[in-house]
Amino acid sequence: MSTLATTIAGRRFSTCLMNAAGIRCQSARDLDALVASAAGTYVTKSATPNKRPGNPEPRMTTLPHGSFNSMGLPNNGLAYYLDYVLADQIKRPTATQFLSIAGTSLEDNLAMLHEIQASEYRGFVELNLSCPNVPGHPQTGYDFEQTAKTLDAVFAFYDKPLGVKLPPYFDLAHFDAIAAVLNQYPLTFVTTINSVGNGLVVNAETETVAIRPKGGFGGIGGASVKPTALANVRALSQRLKPEIAVVGVGGILNGRDAFEHILCGASMLQIGTQFGYEGTAVFKRIAQELDSIMALKGYNTIADFRGKLKTLD
Numbered sequence: 001m002s003t004l005a006t007t008i009a010g011r012r013f014s015t016c017l018m019n020a021a022g023i024r025c026q027s028a029r030d031l032d033a034l035v036a037s038a039a040g041t042y043v044t045k046s047a048t049p050n051k052r053p054g055n056p057e058p059r060m061t062t063l064p065h066g067s068f069n070s071m072g073l074p075n076n077g078l079a080y081y082l083d084y085v086l087a088d089q090i091k092r093p094t095a096t097q098f099l100s101i102a103g104t105s106l107e108d109n110l111a112m113l114h115e116i117q118a119s120e121y122r123g124f125v126e127l128n129l130s131c132p133n134v135p136g137h138p139q140t141g142y143d144f145e146q147t148a149k150t151l152d153a154v155f156a157f158y159d160k161p162l163g164v165k166l167p168p169y170f171d172l173a174h175f176d177a178i179a180a181v182l183n184q185y186p187l188t189f190v191t192t193i194n195s196v197g198n199g200l201v202v203n204a205e206t207e208t209v210a211i212r213p214k215g216g217f218g219g220i221g222g223a224s225v226k227p228t229a230l231a232n233v234r235a236l237s238q239r240l241k242p243e244i245a246v247v248g249v250g251g252i253l254n255g256r257d258a259f260e261h262i263l264c265g266a267s268m269l270q271i272g273t274q275f276g277y278e279g280t281a282v283f284k285r286i287a288q289e290l291d292s293i294m295a296l297k298g299y300n301t302i303a304d305f306r307g308k309l310k311t312l313d
């Protein structure tokens, strides 16, 4: 009998599938649907200190093999999500939630983390260092010095389990550089990848860009980004200290994609674009497909093949 259960920092999740931040997780109703689904847990929409409307519409569109967005962090503000996870913690004391935060400045991130530190929250925080869609605010994860400065300031006082959500990296030297920074801190996990930022979708008929914000530039998600996501999961798994779990996200549409992410080293899988298209049924379907692949291959647990991708030398 196989299991898709996974453990991160001693917290057990009944299955290794969950949503990715930003997708159907903005309202309490969205989060209730995730709690009622076959997902092993959920992550809340990345919060800023106060409610934000996000970027002007249209701000997302579909692609033949994915999605394209420049949402700009529309969210209900930290208090809303903190209240939700605290209430959930009382209802389900053994569950571990992921609370995502994405301040548009270091000061905002620190202020939110002080609030979370002072609260009864026991779950994970996913600190988003990689939103590509806030005009005038570059992705912190691409600035290695600023990432170190951020984590120095965070871990000077924050002592609950915390991970970071990273942008995709495209060069082996950058994998080395970001891993060298992250390995200096008591991180619980990294989530990789956020959307491939600042792509451009053109509508040839109207001879315009497809979305309004940032002159049409936006983040690419879905099937097209899977090779980049797998490379980041693999490269970071090979470089990070073993205490830092890797949460894989990017291009997971079916059980085979999930299997590939785990082979590359992921301990938990987040589903973004496909969850947006399919709704909560996606978790049960992908779990069944992954389970069938594991049964065929004789694997009982995801630890049996996690990170065991072979090269051809």
Ligand code: SIN
Binding pocket: 022, 046, 069, 070, 071, 072, 073, 074, 102, 128, 130, 131, 132, 133, 134, 194, 195, 219
């Ligand atoms: C957004 O709200 O713009 C997406 C969030 C993200 O990519 O981190």
